[in-house]
Amino acid sequence: SDIEKGTYPHYMLKEIDEQPAVIRKIIQAYQNEQGELEIDPAILKALQDADRLYIIAAGTSYHGGLIGKEYFEKIAGIPVEVHISSEFGYNMPLLSEKPIFMFLTQSGETADSRQVLVKIKKLGYPTITMTNVPGSTLSREADHTLLLHAGPEIAVASTKAYVAQVAVLMVTASVYALAQGKTLDYDAVKELGIVANAVQAIVDSKEEMEEIAKEFLATTRNAFFIGRNVDFYVSQEGALKLKEISYIQAEGFAGGELKHGTIALIEDGTPIIALATQKAVSLNIRGNVKEVVARGANPCIIAMEGHEEEGDRYVLPKVNELFAPLVAVIPLQLISYYAALHRDCDVDKPRNLAKSVTVE
Ligand code: G6P
Numbered sequence: 001s002d003i004e005k006g007t008y009p010h011y012m013l014k015e016i017d018e019q020p021a022v023i024r025k026i027i028q029a030y031q032n033e034q035g036e037l038e039i040d041p042a043i044l045k046a047l048q049d050a051d052r053l054y055i056i057a058a059g060t061s062y063h064g065g066l067i068g069k070e071y072f073e074k075i076a077g078i079p080v081e082v083h084i085s086s087e088f089g090y091n092m093p094l095l096s097e098k099p100i101f102m103f104l105t106q107s108g109e110t111a112d113s114r115q116v117l118v119k120i121k122k123l124g125y126p127t128i129t130m131t132n133v134p135g136s137t138l139s140r141e142a143d144h145t146l147l148l149h150a151g152p153e154i155a156v157a158s159t160k161a162y163v164a165q166v167a168v169l170m171v172t173a174s175v176y177a178l179a180q181g182k183t184l185d186y187d188a189v190k191e192l193g194i195v196a197n198a199v200q201a202i203v204d205s206k207e208e209m210e211e212i213a214k215e216f217l218a219t220t221r222n223a224f225f226i227g228r229n230v231d232f233y234v235s236q237e238g239a240l241k242l243k244e245i246s247y248i249q250a251e252g253f254a255g256g257e258l259k260h261g262t263i264a265l266i267e268d269g270t271p272i273i274a275l276a277t278q279k280a281v282s283l284n285i286r287g288n289v290k291e292v293v294a295r296g297a298n299p300c301i302i303a304m305e306g307h308e309e310e311g312d313r314y315v316l317p318k319v320n321e322l323f324a325p326l327v328a329v330i331p332l333q334l335i336s337y338y339a340a341l342h343r344d345c346d347v348d349k350p351r352n353l354a355k356s357v358t359v360e
Contacts (some may be wrong), residue, residue, distance in 0.1 A: 010347045012155035016333050017203050022160050023196040025149045026167045037188055039175045043144045046126045047176055050100035055082045056116050057104035060158040064165035065104050066233040067325045071173035085112035103129045106161035107356035108136020117141055132161050155348045156355045157244045159333045166326050191320045198317035202330040213338030216271040216300050222249040223271040228285050231275035234325050238332030245340040245350050255288035268296035276303040277324035302331055
């Protein structure tokens with residue numbers, strides 16, 4: 001299997017680099033002959049028949065689900081709840097009258113998620129599995145499957161599967177919205193193409209990412225990621241990546257929430273990685289950064305081109321704001337990778353973790 005890694009030192013780096021191709025593959029896989037986005041009509045019908053979408057997932061897939069909620073609610077107008085599998089399994093919330101369930105799972109084998117699927121099937125509700133592995137357990141057992149087309153993901157820390165999830169969730173929400181007669185103010189195929197190019201530009205700036213990792217994460221005990229709206233969700237994924245492979249204690253917070261407690265942890269030099277991709281809250285997040293800088297934090301602002309400011313540490317190539325999670329996560333993956341590398345951690349096989357957890 002070292003052959004598949006080619007010239008790459010780690011699968012994780014290879015998989016990060018594959019992301020532009022994964023996005024292009026998804027555009028292709030979900031396009032019909034007229035060049036329009038399309039999903040399995042049976043899945044579209046099942047979604048149309050439902051009054052609420054319940055997304056069930058664990059780990060990184062749960063973070064993908066949070067973005068999915070944003071897409072389905074804002075673009076398609078379906079109410080969505082996102083739940084952690086292991087919680088939902090034993091503490092089921094009140095369900096709507098006509099729920100539909102979507103299981104987000106890279107491997108299609110996660111026991112916590114499967115356990116929920118089994119319970120939901122007994123209740124007779126419709127189920128969809130969004131997975132990277134055709135023929136996986138959750139794919140076989142659900143009514144429908146949406147494939148991620150990311151290709152095999154070997155590194156324990158998920159990268160390209162997360163990006164694929166967000167892209168396929170965007171496709172699904174857009175197809176649903178169009179089928180409901182809504183007009184979208186973007187062309188998803190075009191925007192995803194722009195995103196693929198933006199992701200390429202970021203993975204091509206590895207030296208810069210390595211510099212950021214060295215500057216902010218070489219010796220620190222902890223790190224905080226902040227963002228507002230979708231940037232908050234991406235912050236949580238960024239923190240998880242860093243924890244998983246570098247063992248730095250990291251948390252993702254809503255920008256405005258840090259001051260309600262966690263700001264007590266800020267010391268001289270504590271790294272704060274702040275995402276500012278959403279113009280409407282760009283000033284707010286910058287205000288939150290000022291609050292922690294006043295307590296000694298070392299800020300690393302990653303902003304979207306168009307509303308960047310002097311002193312921002314990295315400027316993301318401009319994409320439609322709805323698609324920003326697909327690009328904002330890339331620097332976070334790379335920064336985590338280089339932090340782990342410089343701290344001599346086993347990047348592809350971090351301690352205590354398994355690629356897929358098939359026990360509850
Ligand atoms: C394990 C992996 C995580 C992954 C989670 C969910 O804990 O280490 O990287 O996000 O399982 O996996 P799934 O295959 O269901 O997406």
